Amino acid sequence: TQLLEQSPQFLSIQEGENLTVYCNSSSVFSSLQWYRQEPGEGPVLLVTVVTGGEVKKLKRLTFQFGDARKDSSLHITAAQPGDTGLYLCAGAATYKYIFGTGTRLKVLA
Amino acid sequence: NAGVTQTPKFQVLKTGQSMTLQCAQDMNHNSMYWYRQDPGMGLRLIYYSASEGTTDKGEVPNGYNVSRLNKREFSLRLESAAPSQTSVYFCASTDWPGKNTGELFFGEGSRLTVL
Numbered sequence: 484t485q486l487l488e489q490s491p492q493f494l495s496i497q498e499g500e501n502l503t504v505y506c507n508s509s510s511v512f513s514s515l516q517w518y519r520q521e522p523g524e525g526p527v528l529l530v531t532v533v534t535g536g537e538v539k540k541l542k543r544l545t546f547q548f549g550d551a552r553k554d555s556s557l558h559i560t561a562a563q564p565g566d567t568g569l570y571l572c573a574g575a576a577t578y579k580y581i582f583g584t585g586t587r588l589k590v591l592a
Numbered sequence: 593n594a595g596v597t598q599t600p601k602f603q604v605l606k607t608g609q610s611m612t613l614q615c616a617q618d619m620n621h622n623s624m625y626w627y628r629q630d631p632g633m634g635l636r637l638i639y640y641s642a643s644e645g646t647t648d649k650g651e652v653p654n655g656y657n658v659s660r661l662n663k664r665e666f667s668l669r670l671e672s673a674a675p676s677q678t679s680v681y682f683c684a685s686t687d688w689p690g691k692n693t694g695e696l697f698f699g700e701g702s703r704l705t706v707l
Contacts, residue, residue, distance in 0.1 A: 523700075525700060
């Protein structure tokens, strides 16, 4: 069974603070994706990382794929209230996408 | 630009009743998925269809059946609903491995309550 554990589960921070969300698994994935979900909507893709050790930046968000392709991290610099939402990692392996347990982020103004 | 369309958006059932959730995509994707999301949680894969004519079990298939009717449509059926199946159901599609790096496109969700 492929499992993706995210930590922390909940995070409440002040505007301007930095944070890191972790996504860990004992399984190897061909790629790993990060999604963000707003209330009442489906998740929307933020980034896909494919190569072990890969780092991708999306404005204030930095994503890293572990060397062994089993884990990933999402770092947000200078968080803003607009970053509030549910962040989900998803591992892809042969047509299947397995989602992590989710990190609910709240950024206070 | 419809993308992935799910119906119904809301449904209330009594224990033991049956129902079918419908999903259609207009992006010519090969692969389609059904997930459930419980309050404050991540998504759990129920069933998926890698391509037209094939279906496979995901993480939590018990109590559900699926049909890949054609390339566009993928339905999820609850034969005898139970309160444990109260959840929000999401349909998604992608073109594996595809030009879009396998991005999953989701519908807006179907909120199901079983009394």
